[in-house]
Amino acid sequence: MMWAPSSELLRALLQEPDRSGRYSYLLDHRPEVLRQLDEGLSNVTHGDLDDLTGLARVPVQCARQGAWEGALSLAGNVLNSAMEHHRIEWYRQEFRAQIRDLRGHTGPGATLRRVDTAIPLPERSVGIFDLRAHLVLRSIKNVFADTRNGVTTQDTFNRHLAAHHASYDSYREEFTLPALLAMHTLLRVLNEAKEEADQDDEEQRAGDRQR
DSSP, X not given: OOSSSOHXXXXXXXXXXXXXXXXXXXXXXXXXXXXXXXXXXXXXXXXXXXXXXXXXXXXXXXXXXXXXXXXXXXHHHHHHHHHHHHHHHHHHHHHGGGOOOOTTOOHHHHHHHHXXXXXXXXXXXXXXXXXXXXXXXXXXXXXXXXXXXXXOOOSSOOHHHHHHSOSTTTOOGGGHHHHHHHHHHHHHXXXXXXXXXXXXXXXXXXXXXXX
């Protein structure tokens, strides 16, 4: 994750031997993770994201109060809505000519899988900024993994399973903090992309006025 958790927590997570260990570590450090998420959401300031950012604060509060099922449900809905309404603009801005055609790929999950399979990772020598979109996509792709082939359980949070096969298999407390981190990360990268697009537009208008 690029904005949360902190580098200290991230280094500790990388020392865990498996996903189960990382989930346990996050739960053990829940107050600090939630504090960082609250602070991070304050940096999502673009007007197009105001409504979603307001909603995103609610599952953080739910998790703080122990209502993790509500936190998980609303985090999934914020993730889905953010992708539903902003993904195409984001993909085209980030990948430009690399992703020329998304026809035939509808919905957040299908378009995410198309981008994930069609766009190779940059060379290892690039900076973190150039990896930004790739890292975010890979951090959220399990949320939108295809479950149409009879899959009714998954060892990571899946929005479709939570919405259509609600049970304590698809809702697990250990999924809560990873889902909140994914929600926060997506909103942060969308915010940056929109601010950059606005700046590019302003520079273009300034150049036009000088001609």
